[in-house]
Amino acid sequence: MRALWNGSNMITCGTQAYPNPPGRFFMHDTVDRLSSRTTAKSDTPRSRTTLLDLPRRPRRNRKAEWSRRMVRENTVTVEDLIWPIFVMDGERDRQVVESMPGVFRMTVDEAVAEAERAASLGLPAIALFPYTNPALRDARGSEALNSDNLVCRALRAIKRAVPEVGLITDVALDPYTSHGHDGVLNGTDVANDATVELLVRQALVQAEAGADVIAPSDMMDGRIGAIRKALDAADRTDVQILAYAAKYASCFYGPFRDAVGTCATLIGDKRTYQMDPANGDEALVEAELDVAEGADMLMVKPGLPYLDVVYRLKERFKLPTFAYQVSGEYAMIEAAAANGWLDGEKAMMESLLAFKRAGADGILTYFAPRVAERLARG
Numbered sequence: 255m256r257a258l259w260n261g262s263n264m265i266t267c268g269t270q271a272y273p274n275p276p277g278r279f280f281m282h283d284t285v286d287r288l289s290s291r292t293t294a295k296s297d298t299p300r301s302r303t304t305l306l307d308l309p310r311r312p313r314r315n316r317k318a319e320w321s322r323r324m325v326r327e328n329t330v331t332v333e334d335l336i337w338p339i340f341v342m343d344g345e346r347d348r349q350v351v352e353s354m355p356g357v358f359r360m361t362v363d364e365a366v367a368e369a370e371r372a373a374s375l376g377l378p379a380i381a382l383f384p385y386t387n388p389a390l391r392d393a394r395g396s397e398a399l400n401s402d403n404l405v406c407r408a409l410r411a412i413k414r415a416v417p418e419v420g421l422i423t424d425v426a427l428d429p430y431t432s433h434g435h436d437g438v439l440n441g442t443d444v445a446n447d448a449t450v451e452l453l454v455r456q457a458l459v460q461a462e463a464g465a466d467v468i469a470p471s472d473m474m475d476g477r478i479g480a481i482r483k484a485l486d487a488a489d490r491t492d493v494q495i496l497a498y499a500a501k502y503a504s505c506f507y508g509p510f511r512d513a514v515g516t517c518a519t520l521i522g523d524k525r526t527y528q529m530d531p532a533n534g535d536e537a538l539v540e541a542e543l544d545v546a547e548g549a550d551m552l553m554v555k556p557g558l559p560y561l562d563v564v565y566r567l568k569e570r571f572k573l574p575t576f577a578y579q580v581s582g583e584y585a586m587i588e589a590a591a592a593n594g595w596l597d598g599e600k601a602m603m604e605s606l607l608a609f610k611r612a613g614a615d616g617i618l619t620y621f622a623p624r625v626a627e628r629l630a631r632g
């Protein structure tokens with residue numbers, strides 16, 4: 255209970271009000287009269303500062319670092335982190351992603367070296383995203399079905415070099431279409447069922463090249479079930495599906511579109527298939543369908559602005575639930591840190607801890623190697 259001066263000549267303490275002489279504010283003797291333990295305590299100097307009779311003082315548990323460590327509910331570990339990597343054509347080359355300081359597009363050989371780094375840091379998995387040569391993009395995203403495309407080449411090379419790192423691939427057509435949408439167009443509409451047919455083929459091509467986890471991020475209806483059936487029919491019952499169950503039509507993907515080159519190509523927006531940021535219950539409907547269709551794991555995207563959704567999905571379905579700390583979230587922290595407005599390291603760690611507190615089992619984050627290195631330093 256907190257004693258407050260209410261601006262009049264009364265002191266309020268909980269629901270009770272006590273008279274206080276005008277002009278006198280909160281003298282110790284006034285408080286002592288309110289305390290049932292006054293007499294015994296008033297003998298010692300310490301008791302003079304004990305103004306309130308509080309059976310519960312949550313600050314006690316925070317009094318020292320050892321105690322804070324002892325009562326800590328959540329921690330970020332290296333196992334929580336999945337590292338998204340951008341691949342591009344060429345050899346021994348990297349390109350800066352302007353809007354994501356510290357993040358690069360890299361050639362397959364460089365990606366292999368980074369996968370080796372991931373393994374040595376103890377990161378469980380990496381997620382691959384291609385920067386497709388614009389000349390290879392067409393209206394139907396045909397390059398997605400090429401078993402020798404950039405992602406498939408990266409999968410084979412990384413699998414060969416570092417088999418212990420899990421490989422997650424993005425199933426969606428946007429890095430491959432000339433219009434930047436996640437599916438094929440029927441007029442201006444992204445045609446659901448025709449797109450699902452292509453996504454199934456894309457998933458099979460990726461599984462064949464060595465993907466351990468297929469992660470459909472397209473938000474077409476029915477694609478999880480269709481992909482599961484096709485994988486099973488192809489004798490790939492071992493391939494996991496991480497469903498981007500609740501992917502919102504968010505402005506926070508801006509820098510990612512820079513990285514995979516869809517900023518220039520995207521015509522219009524994705525609001526007819528990605529979710530409305532205003533909706534929470536709808537995420538439960540989406541996730542329920544994906545679970546029924548065979549999703550092994552769920553994803554919420556973006557991350558920090560959607561922690562309520564992470565919490566609700568984890569509570570409801572009890573499946574491994576991941577959050578994607580997307581490019582815009584990364585860019586915001588980096589930009590503020592570069593301006594000296596935030597302590598970037600602290601913001602990075604606090605943001606990841608928040609995902610854990612909300613119930614996430616893991617986080618896809620561009621900070622992954624930096625955090626892993628920091629955790630390794632202890």
Ligand SMILES: NCC(=O)CCC(=O)O
Binds near residue numbers: 424579
């Ligand atoms: N499928 C991946 C995205 O759509 C965006 C991720 C990001 O903004 O980091």
Ligand SMILES: [Mg+2]
Binds near residue numbers: 540
């Ligand atoms: Mg869905």
